[in-house]
Amino acid sequence: MGEEAPAVDYTTAVEKHVEIADQVIKGGINIEEGLKEMLDVIPLGCKDTPILEKNAEAILSVLASVKEVKESYVSTLSIEQQSWLMMYVYKGLGASENKEATFVPPAQIMFKWFNTIYKVGGDGCVMRAVSRRKAL
Structure with missing residues (x-):
């Protein structure tokens, strides 16, 4: 019998993601580094x-803060992180239809x-x- 994996504290992880997002938007962290960190822990199952x-x-x-989307932003991510990022793009594209969405990014940027x-x-x-199958 194996031990159960420790429960992930999604609240703490998400607070960290909010801080990272703020730093990326303000230019304190580059986008590649910020995305890698934010896509390391996904609150899947929360x-x-x-x-x-x-x-x-x-x-x-x-x-949404990125004016010109460069391939280097994505190519530095793992295959799994690229898939998570694509899921968030789909979520962003559907945000205008989601009553619980707190942010609706511009569709033009999401398509880029x-x-x-x-x-x-x-x-x-x-x-x-x-x-x-699990939603983000």
Whole structure:
């Protein structure tokens, strides 16, 4: 019999993501480093909708703050992180339809991110993003 994995404190992780997002937007951390850190711990399985929305807002605000989306922003991420990022892009594109969404990023920026992630991650990235059963 194995030991159970320790429970993840999503509240603390999401607060850290909010701080990182603020630093990225203000220029204190570069976007590649910020995205890597924010996509390391995803609150997957968290049942607390406000925590999920706060995390999505942090990530989407970083994406929305970028004027020119560069492939290097995505290519430095792991395949799994690219898939998570694509899931957040889909979430951002659907935010205007989500009554619980706390942030609605511009669709034009989300489509730029989609195209860049697709160039780097290919069809597999899209398939992993749309086939995940748990919501972000």
